[in-house]
Amino acid sequence: MTAGVRPGGLRSKQDIKLLICYLLSSIPQGLSKTDLINVLQDNNLANYFEVASAFDELLKQGNLTEAQEEETFYTVTASGKMIAQELDVSLPISIREQVLSAALSLMAQQK
DSSP states (O other): OOTTOOTTSOOSHHHHHHHHHHHHHHSSSOBOHHHHHHHHHHTTSSOHHHHHHHHHHHHHTTSEEEEESSSEEEEEOHHHHHHHHHHGGGSOHHHHHHHHHHHHHHHHHHO
16 A cells, blocks of 8 residues: 555555564664554655554564553564564665654653
8 A cells, every 4th residue: 555655655564564673673662553653654654554564463473562561562572673683774774764763752752
């Protein structure tokens, strides 16, 4: 699906999975599913439905883990980190920088 995705955004579910693993392995704490989807969608980097589907697959495959504090949030597992480390160079650096910046801004606002 390409609805809501800017030129240069991610259209492949594999790329979206990789970006999710990269993002969660690059930030100091986990994100809720809603926040993660919003970071990608608000920046027009990926389609909502593709992100939600990719997220669910990563969780089911054991690349993400769920934790509960005040709310449910997700972090990347060792296998998810390995995916991110081995393949993150296949994602454009501009996309990696944009999603990381957006996530860090969101986390700063929530403090």
